[in-house]
Amino acid sequence: METFERARLDAYFDRIAFLFAPTECPASLLITHLLPERPAFVRGVAAMTEVRAVLPKPKSVHTEALRRVEGDGHVCDKLSRELFADPERAVRYLDTRAAGRPIVLFDVGGYFAPSIxxxxxxxxxxxxxxxxDTENGHRRYSDLVDPPCPIISVARSPLKDPEDFLVGQxxxxxxxxxxxxxxxxxxxRTAFVIGFGKLxxxxxxxxxxQGVRVTVYDIDPVRRTQALAQGFTVARDREAGLGEAGLVLCATGALALRGEDFPRLRNGAYVAxxxxxxxxxxxxxxxxxxxxxxxGEHVTRYVTTGHYFYLLNGGNAVNFLHGAGVGPFIFLVQAELLAASAAIARGDLGPGMHETRPADRAAIATTWLDYFNR
Structure with a gap:
């Protein structure tokens, strides 16, 4: 980013922090993609909470962004599903980072859900x-029978719609x-898209x-009817779609392909x-x-007698290979994450799933337009 772009972004997050900063400053753990623009967001989180550790998503760590975040004095720990899958290990980790403190957990993908x-x-x-932040995480927390604390999800916020469209692009x-x-x-090639949510x-x-023939499948019958209404071919089941597709794009945020599904892929199919x-x-x-x-670079061929297919980027999100940029629209979502942390810090929310208030979203959108609609 150019120096003036960084200055504008810092000013934007300063304004967001001014609008939403809680009366008392809690501690926080921050799971985040560490992309080039992300240090400004980390500084925004630090303006509203005491960041005890940043846990970068393993497949989306930009070296310069990591250097800048560490240069700002933040501890960056290694993130894995295993860290929070074992409740005992999770408790020990939090006690090493924020013992005795009130803390807000920033999540991307439901990492804390198994041990919450x-x-x-x-x-x-x-x-x-x-x-x-994400639909995948939203579902993980929604599956909890009796959530023990407030959980604010921005996954289905209207402020996230521009990001979802541009991530798809x-x-x-x-x-x-x-x-x-x-x-x-x-x-x-016929493309087979598994999952017909926003992404x-x-x-x-x-x-x-782009002139590609597209077939869609989703486990939700309502989404399948929506796909039909939008003019897409809808596969009867996942297996039927796999055998016809030259490109399979998995967009469920859960488990799109099981081990037994791969032999059903058409010869030479790409999977992303x-x-x-x-x-x-x-x-x-x-x-x-x-x-x-x-x-090839980021292309793996899987082959056995009579069958082969190609996996892109080792099965990880392909867009992170090219920066995963969605422009300034990502700052709408990041501001909503900050507003959500302030709502949690106020302490007036009961256990369970929540959304940010419409008035807070409107304030974020107004502020964003002031800074980025130029």
Missing amino acids: EALCARFSGRILGVVE SIVFSTEALMRGRGDILHG GSSIARLLHA TVTSSEDELELTGLPNVYERAHI
């Missing part, structure tokens, strides 16, 4: 609540870029606009995802008769 009950019950401080761009690196193109529907529309391989693909269940070979 233990954290609320046994952490030496107090879990004020969780702020969740970046997924299509990066997928085609990797294919073109092998001399292949999108045209002439999946965006991907399907963008592929269709919008999130991490550990969430979207059961690669460990792939029959061990398949051999792997890296045949």
Whole structure:
């Protein structure tokens, strides 16, 4: 980013912090993608909370962004699903970082969900609540039978709609870029989009606009009817769609392909995802008769007798290979995350799932327009 762009972004987050800063400053743990623009967001979080640790998402760490965040004095710890899958380990970790403190947990993908009950019950401080960014994480927290603390999700916020559309665009761009690196193109292939939520529907529309034949599948029958109404072919089931597609795009945020699904892929099919391989693909269940070979930058061929397919970026989100940029629209969502943390810090929310207030969203949108609609 240019110096003047950084200055404007810092001024924007200063304004957001002024609008929403809580009366008392809690501690925080911050899980985040560490992309080039992200240090300004981390500074915004630090203006409203005492950041005890930043946990960068493993597949989206930009070296310069990491250097700048650490240069601002923040501890950056290694993030994994295993860290918070074991409640005992999760409690010990929080006690090393924020013992005795009231704390807000910033999440991206439901990392804290498996241990949140233990954290609320046994952490030496107090879990004020969780702020969740993604649809994948939203579902993980929604699946909790009795959430022990407030959880504010921005995954379905209208302020996130521009990001979802532009992320879909970046997924299509990066997928085609990797294919073109092998001399292949999108045209002439049928694309199979698994998942017709906000991201999946965006991907399907963008592929269709480029003249690609698109088939859709979603486990939700309501979404399947929506896909039909928008003119897409809808597969009867996942297996039927896999056998016909030259490109499979997984956009469920959960588990799109199980081990037994891979042998059903059409020969020479490409597989790409919008999130991490550990969430979207059961690669460990792939029959061990398949051999792997890296045949191009970020392209892996899986081959066995009579069958082969290509996996892009190791099954991780392809758009992070090209920056995953969505322009200044990401700052709408980041500001809502800050507003959500302030709402949790106020302490007037009960346990369970919540959204930010419409008035707060309107204030964020107005502020964003002042800074970025120029």
